[in-house]
Amino acid sequence: MPVPVLRTAAELRALPRRGRRAVVMTMGALHEGHAALVRAARERTGPEGQVVVTVFVNPLQFGAGEDLDRYPRTLDADLEVAAGAGADAVFAPPVEEVYPGGEPEVRISAGPMGGRLEGASRPGHFDGMLTVVAKLLHLTAPDLALYGEKDAQQLALITRMVRDLNFPVEIVGVPTVREADGLALSSRNRYLSPGERTTALALSRALFAGRDALAAGGGLRAARAAAGEVLARAAEADPPLVLDYLALVDPSDFTEIGDDGDAAGGGEAVLAVAARVGATRLIDNVRLRPGHPGGAR
Ligand SMILES: Nc1ncnc2c1ncn2[C@@H]1O[C@H](COP(=O)(O)OP(=O)(O)OP(=O)(O)O)[C@@H](O)[C@H]1O
Ligand SMILES: CC(C)(CO)[C@@H](O)C(=O)[O-]
Ligand code: BAL
Secondary structure (H helix, E strand, C coil): CCCCEECCHHHHHCCCCCCCEEEEEECCCCCHHHHHHHHHHHHHHCCCCEEEEEECCCHHHCCCCCCCCCCCCCHHHHHHHHHHHCCCEEECCCHHHHCCCCCCCCCCCCCHHHHCCHHHHCCCHHHHHHHHHHHHHHHHCCCEEEEEHHHHHHHHHHHHHHHHCCCCCEEEEECCCECCCCCECCHHHHHCCHHHHHHHHHHHHHHHHHHHHHHCCCHHHHHHHHHHHHHHHHCCCCCCEEEEEEEEECCCCCCECCCCCCCCCCCCEEEEEEEEECCEEEEEEEEECCCCCCCEC
16 A cells, blocks of 8 residues: 655644554665664554654755765655555655754754764764754654664664653664675665675674674673774775774763773673775674673674
């Protein structure tokens, strides 16, 4: 069944509420990772509930020189993926509908966590991201909202915003969906040539090497070193991987964990990587659990 496409805030307000409402926010170019979020939303609302998918490429979270203009826009295909995964409606507004006053002067500040890691590499990104997430939460008024763990710092910041600013919504994280060879699904993967894709596999391989080193009893220092070795080899590949960061961080606030330090939050850590292959910038991460069998999940 085709899924209704709502273009304006007024159309969204006119959508009758039914049971618990879940929202899955995306920038479009939907793939199986997005479909997993929609299916997880459906499971949580039950058949009597309602799942709304938003498709909006948010200019505010792109920096100068980033890929705002070439970001893939594939609404017809997105509607099929959303419907196939169980969405009830897609909200795909034009920019003027989300930013009726033009570029906003008042924005959400992502605070100290927003300046770390991804925030250090993409200044202003998380302020822009949280500002649009706040707007989309107001517009869609959901009971719950689901986000992927692939964008772990984004998920941590949204969770923090909702707590700090008393948004009446439950935030749910969904595990990263990967290709059979480990590459995390990402809309930006479609920029990769076959050779670039082969090099890009080093991101997930590095993280898995880190997880395996931890499972073998090496501790967090060995985990990071093992990941670093994989990335160093990929830097010599053709085309090369250009590392932005490899970091071990505390999942609650994304502060870096020293080599011998314990992570706060029950000793868990996130091993996160960002790198460029050709003109494409990719990120990935795994959760590490020192002391747990397998070292991770
Ligand atoms: N492989 C994945 N597994 C689970 N969730 C994902 C995956 N990829 C993206 N998501 C989630 O889907 C939501 C929308 O993300 P977005 O539209 O930016 O897709 P993306 O694939 O991350 O794109 P990009 O390549 O631009 O980063 C976010 O909550 C994001 O974390
Ligand atoms: C959450 C989001 C839809 C806000 O534009 C975006 O950052 C994304 O797709 O992850
Ligand atoms: N998936 C995160 C959104 C962004 O890269 O802008």
